[in-house]
Amino acid sequence: MRVGITGHRGLPGPTERLVRAALEERVRQYPSTELTGVSCLADGPDAWFAEAVLDHGGRLEVVIPAERYREGLPVGHHETYDRLRNSATDVHVTGLVESTEQAHMAGSEILVGLSDHLLAVWDGRPARGYGGTADVVAHAERVGVPVTLIWPAGATRD
Template sequence: MARIGITGHSNLTADTVPLIRAALATALAPHTAEGDLVGLSCLARGADQLFAEAVLDAGGRLEAVLPSADYREAKVRADELERFDRLLLRSAFVRYMPHRSAGKAAYADANEAVLGGIDRLFAVWDGKPAGGRGGTGDAVEAARTRGVPVDVIWPEGAARER
C-alpha cells in the first residue's frame, strides 16, 4: 500500500492548474500499480485539492486531515465550498485536529498528522523558501529530515499568483 501526502502552494495561477493536474496524475501512476493507494490531504485550495482529486481519479482512497473544528467555516471561501464539500464527502476517513479554531498551531498539528501517516510526500513547490513558518518549504524540510521521500512537482511553466 502506498500512503502519499501532499503539501503545496494554494495560490496557483489559473494556467498552472492543468499543468499540476497532469503532473500529479503522472506522479501517482506508478503507485496505483502497487495496489491500494491512499492520499492524505488537508483539502486546502490549490495543490491539496488538486492532489485529492488526482488520488480519487486514480482509484485511490482519500483521507482528509482538517486543522480545526471550524476549518470549513473559517477558512474555506464561499466560492470554494462546493468543491471542498465534495472532496470531504468522498473522503474514506476524516480526521480533525483537536483545535476549535484554525490557526498556526492547528496547521502545524495537521501537517504533523500528514507527515506521520505517510511513506512519501508530494510537494507542489516552486523551490523557494517558506514565506513564514509552516509553509511548503518547511513541510519538505521536515519530511526530508525524517527520511520521508519527497517528490517535488513543479512543471515547466508553473507559476504562483503574487
C-alpha cells in the same frame, strides 16, 4: 502506499493546468488498489491531488487542521471541500479549534506522519508564513519521509 500532498495555494491558471497534469501523471504511477492519498483538502494542489486519487480509484484520507478550518477556505471551494471530505475513508483531526498557522502546521505534521511518501508542489522558496510548503517539506525531511518535488517547467507562483 500512502501518499501525502502539500503545496502552494493561489497558483495562476496556466500553472494550475501544469500542476494538475503533473499530479495526475504521478498518481497514475501507483496501482489504484494500493494507493491512499492523504490531504488537508485546501484549495489548490491538496484538492487537485485528492480528486486525481479518487478518479484513479484510490482511497482518500483527510486531515482536518482545525474545527474552523473550512471557514477559512475560500467560499467558492466549500463545495469541493465537502465533496472530498465526504469521499474520505478516514478523517483525522488535530483537536484544535481555530484555523491558524500553528493548526495548519499541526495538521501537516499529522499528514506527514500518516504518509509513506510526500508530494510537494513547491517552487523551492521559503514559506510565506509558518506552516507553509517549505516548512512541511523540512518537517518531512527531518522525520525521514521521502519527498518528491513537483514544479513543472513554466510554472510560476505569482
